[in-house]
Amino acid sequence: MPENALPSRRDAPDGRYDVAVIGAGVVGCAIARRFTLDGARVVVLEKAAEVLDGASKANSAILHTGFDAPVGTLEAAAIRAGHAEYLEIRERLGLPLIACGALVVAWTEAEAARLPALVATAHANEVADVVPLSAAEARALEPELGPGVAGAFRVPGEALIDPWSAPHAYLAQALLNGADLRLDAEVRGGRHDGDWRLDTTQGPVRAGLVVNAAGLFGDHVEERLLGASRFAIRPRKGQFLVYDKTAAALASHILLPVPTEITKGIVVCRTAWGNLLVGPTAEEQEDRTTAALDGATLAGLRARAEAILPALKDHEITAIYAGLRPATEEKGYRVRAVPERSYIAVGGIRSTGLSAALGLAQHVRRLWDRPAAPIAAPLWPTLPNLAETATRDWQRPGNGGIVCHCERVTRREIEAALAGPLPARTFAGLKRRTRVTMGRCQGFYCGAALAGLTAGRLAVPMLAEPGDAPDREADDA
Amino acid sequence: MSGPDLAIVGAGPAGLSAAIAARRHGLDVVVIEREGEAGGIPRHCAHPPFGLREFGRVMTGPAYARRLAAAAREAGAEIRTGTTVVAIEPGPRLVLASDAGAGELAPRRVLLATGVRETTRAARLIGGSKPAGVMNTGTLQGLVHLEGRRPFLRPLIVGTELVAFSAILTCRHAGIVPRAMVEAGEAVTARWPAALLPRLLGIPIWRGTALVAIEGERQVNAAVLQGADGRRRRVATDGIVLTGGFRPEATLVRTSHLALDKATGGPEIDQFGRTSDPAIFAAGNVLRPVETAGWCFREGRRMAGFVAASLADALPDPEPSLRLVAADGYAWVLPQRIVGGEGSREGALQLRVTRPLAGRPVVATEPAVRGAPFASRPERRLSFPLAALPAAATGTATIAVEPDEALR
Ligand SMILES: Cc1cc2nc3c(=O)[nH]c(=O)nc-3n(C[C@H](O)[C@H](O)[C@H](O)COP(=O)(O)OP(=O)(O)OC[C@H]3O[C@@H](n4cnc5c(N)ncnc54)[C@H](O)[C@@H]3O)c2cc1C
């Protein structure tokens, strides 16, 4: 095992866990926390070398209210409950909240005609505080909006969070209170004979209940465990542009378009770190692991962004990325308990999982028939603040100096991310914990220093050790 | 407590030469540098030729950087490394960050000398996956020369500005053999003899070829290239070096009260190096993409003289001014504002063209002024004497290229 792998602090005495959660995405992290706080012995099994390596590695970071969710569904209820619990626990965990609200903006008369129905949906979803606005009122709130605004409404509760600190905090709290995390532990199969005996790439694991939170591979895992899957993952890619921090002043609200059946559409919003985000696209694909970027699509996004906020023309694009939604052949979440097999699937959490995770965890907990024996005085980890809205480490003494200049990440922050209950094991993991190299220079200034600082300290090093030189025979025309 | 006469932001060639010159003018100088070592970009350009004009001999970048930093210290400038200027406010007041946390400094004058960086993969909107092994020249130099690393063996070098040849030298030093240089345009940007280097080393140059996507999971394993005819091909490679596409590191300007020139990407200045706040000056490559270390050194020295003159109240008023705007054929013009009368017309405008062009410069003042004919390409130095501008002109005037087919 690599040296900085997490030590197993509370191995189940008889080698048996009450609950095995498959997948350390935001959904699995929240479920692990809920069960742990309710007194269960939990193990999280993650096939990747690092947590948040699937769908949860790239999203828009919006904490939704659920105003536009399909009425009466589990999704709507989970977003509502998840949003509420996030607000309740975030200060104790040190998690940010940019309570900026959203504007749903119609850009054509046809879109404007659909606004009243969307407001009605919001009311039906218990989001009572939406405010219809005229085009002039919308423009007064967002003076940088481009020409063509035909109408709008405001959703005060929509907010921005850090898409990684939240799940890190959920999992860190589970770990602090006795849960185990096994990385590089792919679940390959399992037998149920009253207890589950899971076959993983890190050896066998025995557990009472199995929760399948395997995201983009949820159907594969279900097939491996039950023989067949009731749902089929259809990955849906979303590409994004990130503009430099100087652009963040151009929008105060989250600017949402009028959604279609397939997608929430191209959003323009700030980020918790003070950048401006534009995206995502919605593109069906077969590949479940690679979210490839496409230059022409990104150029199209830039054109759309400049139509929404013309002043963006003068701002620099600092980052591009893409994520994959674990969508399925149906629209809704695919959550199902199979009590006789002690199995719960939490599948198809496609485009609202960051908001719904805590609510989903409550729901899944209710699907398990064991009584709660909550931990009397659970421990609460506090995550380092990376948001621009609160004091950053560089402002405090003893920080070791700034290493990543664009994002103002200090040496002390980097050291902290390489240690603690949930240390970074890959460079991507270090980026998600600290934001190093994610700013305007993308590592131009600090890339070399980081290679030195992290040498020998990541399970998967920042720079691959080049093996054989690529061969020109491998070219194709 | 009052601050120093002059705080210089950035200890590259421009900042350090300004520090030395300002000390000679008797000013009390603090240089603030965010890296652990002073010297700027030359710290990791481990090849000659640096220092010929400054020190009368050919040096490597790191030797030059050390020599400059030592000279600045000997001249009595205080260099505070490991300290970042995070904001500039009117006053002037600098907000600082260091191991000690947040701090501030209130000097009488500020000189910005924060340099340039290269355009990233993100800003170039290059598609594909995001494996390790994709970087700018600056990062490659740092990895090889400061960290002793070899991030790949057979990379593609994208771009043919001068710095791309510097990337090749860096590769050579580390035993890395580039597969090819890739140039989107039809011609190599850099002048001979640099452009001879790849042929000497047996590295092909693929002109009219754009990098459209990068492939690989952990490490780059291929690049997708597109020819001028739109045809794509996949080439096996384990790294991508994105060279050039310089842009001023002008974040401090963008986030402050100072006027930014969209054309250069740097602060707007007058011929005395004054930004839109007359207590704040700028020198070196933060002003424009891009010049050599030697040029930046001389520019820093000159601007330090103007800072001293400003403290002695010996500069002309910053207004009224003639504002120059680059148009038709010119990518940018520097300085952007010309102040004062006849007596303040020393020196020249710096210019670059947007594309290979032949013609003569024309400034649309009343009356219009024309300069000598020229033929040039992007990235090549051009100038126009300030003395040729009408002494009394104010307002805004464009400077454009009047095409001349006969010169092509
Ligand atoms: C473009 C985009 C924008 C989005 N915007 C938002 C937003 O603004 N707000 C919001 O609330 N939501 C948003 N989402 C949705 C949100 O990101 C997802 O709903 C969420 O990340 C799904 O998380 P998950 O835990 O279900 O899946 P994942 O994150 O994929 O986690 C599953 C984990 O299981 C692991 N795994 C798979 N197979 C195995 C196995 N056999 N054994 C062990 N481990 C396994 C995987 O490695 C992975 O880590 C967005 C999504 C995308 C793609």
Ligand SMILES: Cc1cc2nc3c(=O)[nH]c(=O)nc-3n(C[C@H](O)[C@H](O)[C@H](O)COP(=O)(O)OP(=O)(O)OC[C@H]3O[C@@H](n4cnc5c(N)ncnc54)[C@H](O)[C@@H]3O)c2cc1C
């Ligand atoms: C990769 C690369 C290779 C090059 N190779 C050559 C070459 O071979 N020959 C050549 O002549 N020119 C080369 N150049 C051009 C180079 O810009 C000049 O040589 C020269 O370094 C410019 O000097 P400068 O003082 O303007 O800026 P720099 O040398 O860039 O120095 C700027 C300094 O400011 C510091 N700084 C920036 N922001 C802050 C802040 N907020 N707070 C505190 N400190 C700050 C930086 O850390 C840096 O030390 C190269 C440029 C690059 C990017």
